[in-house]
Amino acid sequence: MALTDTKQAVMMAARSMVQSRGYNSLSYRDLGKEVGIKSSSIHYYFPSKGNLGAALTHEYTDDFLSYLNEMLAASPNWKHSINSYADVFRATLVRDNRMCLGGIMAAEHTDLDVEIRNEVERFTELLVQWLTGVLQQGNQEMDSTTLKKWAFGIFAAIEGAQLVARGCGDVAVYDHILDAYRTAGLLP
Amino acid sequence: MALTDTKQAVMMAARSMVQSRGYNSLSYRDLGKEVGIKSSSIHYYFPSKGNLGAALTHEYTDDFLSYLNEMLAASPNWKHSINSYADVFRATLVRDNRMCLGGIMAAEHTDLDVEIRNEVERFTELLVQWLTGVLQQGNQEMDSTTLKKWAFGIFAAIEGAQLVARGCGDVAVYDHILDAYRTAGLLP
């Protein structure tokens, strides 16, 4: 067993809870029950809830990017990469109607500590940067400003599709919305 | 003074609070302080928080649609109507980084009572229906399935743009994303 076993268990449980019920609904007592320790013990690892939320978002961003980059290495072309990106958000939705951590945190923005807000911005920046890189592969004639805006557009549109489909509790809604994005030309 | 003065005051305060901090962060005690009564008194008007949330979303939907239809009557063409629609979401963002009630509720979906979930779906359906009607004005050659998907796409994309811009705490992000939507052809 690694030294940080309990800490990692707390983070894993917390991530899953936030993705399905949101950060505000995350309870140290529920978290303690899940992991098998008392709520006061969690404060040993994460002094405050804001601290936990920030660590959570940071790790989530890193894991997400690692996954995307692994996928990129095996991807035949940029169009395939963008579609795989969209599939990740679809899969999250299928798994218990969960949401992207960055998206659900953005919705709760006003209540968040500054440390979490910074991590949400980092998540956004790094994913948009990844998308920009992919778009550039197949559109080298485009200037960087247009590419970055396009990447931002795809990022926001996918977040929105997930949000709305989740609100309807229906993955088919996600698929219909993505059809529209493709027809319009926002997605390849 | 109307008979339902207090009730309306509760709803107005609650709507504004939810749009800025979310439904989960809405507190009956804070609400009571705002209106000038005790938290237990609010239960006289709204037996449960779910009840209040549902009433809130229902009224929000009706008000939103009334506004959109008034705007429609004064609008020169469908493209102008769609852009005005996008401006409403922009204005909400500018006013204290607020969010669309339907969007923020969708993010908190898992925690919501069924009565609220139904109202969130009603909001989505009616707004998409409104958008479909507007799109039809200028695209009569399109079949109704394509039109409805397009409307759904616009609805989700705007919600997403608002969500992401809110997460960044920057209206300029909203503008950039909408530029991308227009360049791609998702928005006219």
Added chain:
DNA sequence: ACCTGAACACCGTTCAAGT
């Protein structure tokens, strides 16, 4: 180093009691 129980001010909700 890691965990606990008790205490604090919060939360939605209930209910008997007031006017």
Added chain:
DNA sequence: ACCTGAACACCGTTCAAGT
């Protein structure tokens, strides 16, 4: 008809106390 205070089980957080 409308409002209140007290009580209930919840919440994050603190802290002295255990091992």
